[in-house]
Amino acid sequence: MGAKVVTDDTFVSDVLQSDKPVLVDFWAEWCQPCRKVSPVLEEIANEMGDRVRIVKVNIDENPETTRAYRVMSVPTLTIFKGGQPVQSVAGAKPKGDLVRLIESAL
Template identity: 85%
Template sequence: MGATKSVTDANFVNDVLQADTPVLVDFWAEWCAPCRKVEPLLEEIANEMGDKVRIVKLNIDENPETARAYRVMSVPTLTVFKGGEPVQSVAGARPKGDLVKLIEAAF
């Protein structure tokens, strides 16, 4: 992992909800094959978009409270937060272009 960062139940409020830029949260799990397909795309997007957006990963098995709070039923679920609120969300692996559009819709 390089440009993306891991978050936990403990630091979710600080790192996501109180962020001053949009944050894409990748709700994922170790056992999830589609999650592994999305990971390199998120790294590319994080590198390309730089400071305009933060991309973070939350392991739902290790951090069940946050996953439950946002009703994550399947992984990967990708949710964009802006101003402390979820504004866009998709479930399942998506092509890079779809992920970029998801993020850009939050600007």
């Protein structure tokens, strides 16, 4: 399954209108820690399946969404539930921390 790429144009339909919690990975191509987080998110997406949606927003290609959620550093991982951001962490975190972040919104 894996993480879906989301853009400024699709953020509302893919994240805010989702019927399940969504973990948004705000990332950038040049960001080394982002590269470490990406495979971990893929694992989580495969393990948690239909309980959560995991999406990626490239901050350089999607400035509107990045500004709207005041993303100042990457990676920033924000969990959305019912169209609202409920919790956010910045920096590359271990898998267990990310799973707990997601489970807090389930």
